[in-house]
Amino acid sequence: MIHVSEFKDLAQLTIHKVGNSSNEESLICSKAPLQLEDETIGQLLITYFIQPFTNAAEYFRFYHESDLQLNEVFQYCRRIFNNPDDFQEQSVNIAKHLYKHSTHPKIKGGELYIAYFSNCQADGEDVEAIGIFKSENRDTYLKVFLDDENYQVNYDDGININKLDKGCLVFNTEEENGFKVSIVDSISKQTEAVYWKDAFLQVQRREDSYHQTETAVNMCKQFIHNKLPTEYEMDRVDQVDLLNKSAAYFKDKEQFQLDDFAQEVLGHPDAIASFKEYRNEYEQANQQSIPDEFDISAPAVKKQQKLFKSILKLDKNFHVYIHGNREMIERGFDEATNMNYYKLLFENES
Incomplete structure (x- = not known):
């Protein structure tokens, strides 16, 4: 600074x-x-x-x-x-x-x-x-x-x-x-x-930690938004959950490690393989290099935080902000009204 x-x-x-x-x-x-x-x-x-x-x-x-x-x-x-x-x-x-x-x-x-x-x-x-x-x-x-x-x-x-x-x-x-x-x-x-x-x-x-962090954050967001839903059955809640995990990784870690990120955020071997393949596609399409390891820039993470939108928009009636445990929200279908619904589980109301 x-x-x-x-x-x-x-x-x-x-x-x-x-x-x-x-x-x-x-x-x-x-x-x-x-x-x-x-x-x-x-x-x-x-x-x-x-x-x-x-x-x-x-x-x-x-x-x-x-x-x-x-x-x-x-x-x-x-x-x-x-x-x-x-x-x-x-x-x-x-x-x-x-x-x-x-x-x-x-x-x-x-x-x-x-x-x-x-x-x-x-x-x-x-x-x-x-x-x-x-x-x-x-x-x-x-x-x-x-x-x-x-x-x-x-x-x-x-x-x-x-x-x-x-x-x-x-x-x-x-x-x-x-x-x-x-x-x-x-x-x-x-x-x-x-x-x-x-x-x-x-x-x-410059090809420094700020630029590398900004590029990696954008690549991860696009992978979760655009690539994963085309390969797996994934609802919006699962996407938001992965975005939250990605945001937490960049915020809490001092160094980005490709294998560590893939295992901690994605977990599934097929998703990890798809992520690494997408990294190569992203580099070629954008002519930008994303190293396997680099120091994470806190200012770059702060600037890019808006990309990790943990908001579930339901028609024009509700916006649900999801910040924590994925298991606390369940998706279902109501045959009587022929409409989808979400069930939110919580202990305290404020």
Whole structure:
């Protein structure tokens, strides 16, 4: 996890204005880095830049479909790490590269901040970092001030330091694999926002425990939902029971082991064989690798918890939440009404 307190040394900062080229907006680049003489402003900027990353447990890396060396942002960051004196020149290159990709009509222009942190921490490792941040939305602020013994009200236009629109932190580690990169995009669900991650930065997920956990959770869920019912007579309660067991496994264990998971959750030899076969099919279909063993990422499990929905929906009348013993619920058919029913067994009511 990333914490603001781990970024204490903001060595260099420059600001450029990047407009939307398709809307005939300009690119305006500063000639020199900003001179930060006020310590309070410096700390406010660090909080503005870093606070949005505190819940970002997922890391990416720069890539290029042909050759990593052709990724432009990767090259500009590497030059800064190799020679911090080139900071301003490379920041202009980064701004020009973003401007080139700011062509969608809905992309807003805004200030682009390029920051160089000479010392911070990434997963306990002391490293340098480069921050690339963009503010696209501005807010209106009321100003209350005293004038000739009377309070007056005015307003001003500015940036809300609690709302970073887009951000990227590049840590000077694992250069050979495209660096370790963390990303924030507050409007990532909108189609016009993919330019930040896919076109401008060109990043992909790192093959770390977070990614492996997320992939394995999704694969297990799809196996229980889609594969098992086609091979075995299985009602919805049995599916929910398996989903609950899967969720408990990922939540309680520190390491995923394929054989251990299959035996503990599925149990039956035929189901285990089907699960391992499905793992291979899933890897090929999604071009993702799921190792036999890996460390389970708690943040990834928390994020994916919604996939394990333990809800039994009965027509439009009832939602039954199943959290525990499968033996406490029985399914039957009532011939008098020609309808299915469930019998729930319990000791106490609250």
